[in-house]
Amino acid sequence: MENTLSRYVTITGEWSWADFHSLLPAGVVLRIAAIPPTDPNGTDNDLIFWVHSKSVVFTTSSAYASFSHHSWLEPGKEWALVWKCAVHEKVRFFLWLALHNALLTNDVRHRRHIGNDLSCGLCGGEMEDLNHILRECPMSSLVWHDFLYRNQMETLLELHLNQWIVENLSNNTVFRGVGWSTFFATAVDALE
Numbered sequence: 371m372e373n374t375l376s377r378y379v380t381i382t383g384e385w386s387w388a389d390f391h392s393l394l395p396a397g398v399v400l401r402i403a404a405i406p407p408t409d410p411n412g413t414d415n416d417l418i419f420w421v422h423s424k425s426v427v428f429t430t431s432s433a434y435a436s437f438s439h440h441s442w443l444e445p446g447k448e449w450a451l452v453w454k455c456a457v458h459e460k461v462r463f464f465l466w467l468a469l470h471n472a473l474l475t476n477d478v479r480h481r482r483h484i485g486n487d488l489s490c491g492l493c494g495g496e497m498e499d500l501n502h503i504l505r506e507c508p509m510s511s512l513v514w515h516d517f518l519y520r521n522q523m524e525t526l527l528e529l530h531l532n533q534w535i536v537e538n539l540s541n542n543t544v545f546r547g548v549g550w551s552t553f554f555a556t557a558v559d560a561l562e
C-alpha cells in the first residue's frame with residue numbers, strides 16, 4: 371500500500387507485470403492492462419488514494435459498499451472471448467491489450483513522448499500502428515497469405531481492427547487440427 375504507481379511502470383513505459391500480477395486476481399490485472407501506465411518521464415507526482423470513499427482514505431465500510439457495485443468487473447463480449455480462448459495467458463494479455471490499443475507500438479510511444487520514430491521497424495513504412503503491424507505490413511500480409519482463403523484475404527482490411535479480432539476469436543471452425551480462434555490468437559501474438 372505504500373508504493374506509488376510509478377513503482378509498477380518500467381522505464382520504457384510498460385506495466386511491470388512481474389511485480390504485481392501475482393498479487394491481484396487475473397480479471398483485475400486484465401483491467402489494468404487496458405489502462406495506459408503513467409508516463410515514466412512525467413513530472414507529476416502520483417498519489418495513493420482510495421477512490422471509493424469521499425475522504426479518499428480506505429475504510430472497510432466503503433470497501434464493502436464498492437464490492438456490491440462492482441459493475442467495472444462485469445465481463446463484456448470481448449472479455450469473454452479473450453478469456454475462453456485456448457491459448458497461454460500471455461497471449462490473452464496480448465489480445466486484451468490489442469483490443470484496447472494499449473500495446474507499445476511506435477505510434478503509441480510517440481503519443482506518449484517515449485519515442486519519436488513513427489516508422490515500422492520491419493518494412494520501414496511510415497506509420498507503425500497496431501493495424502499496420504497486424505494487417506497492413508507486407509510482412510504480416512505474407513503470414514496471412516499462407517493461412518487465409520483468397521476471399522478472406524480480399525476482405526482482410528475491410529473490418530475495423532477490433533471487429534476483425536473479435537470476429538476471428540468468435541470463429542470456432544477447426545483449422546490444421548486446432549480451433550481457428552487459437553490459431554489466430556497465436557498468429558497475431560507472433561506478429562507483434
Ligand SMILES: [Zn+2]
Binds near residue numbers: 490491492508
Ligand atoms: Zn511494416
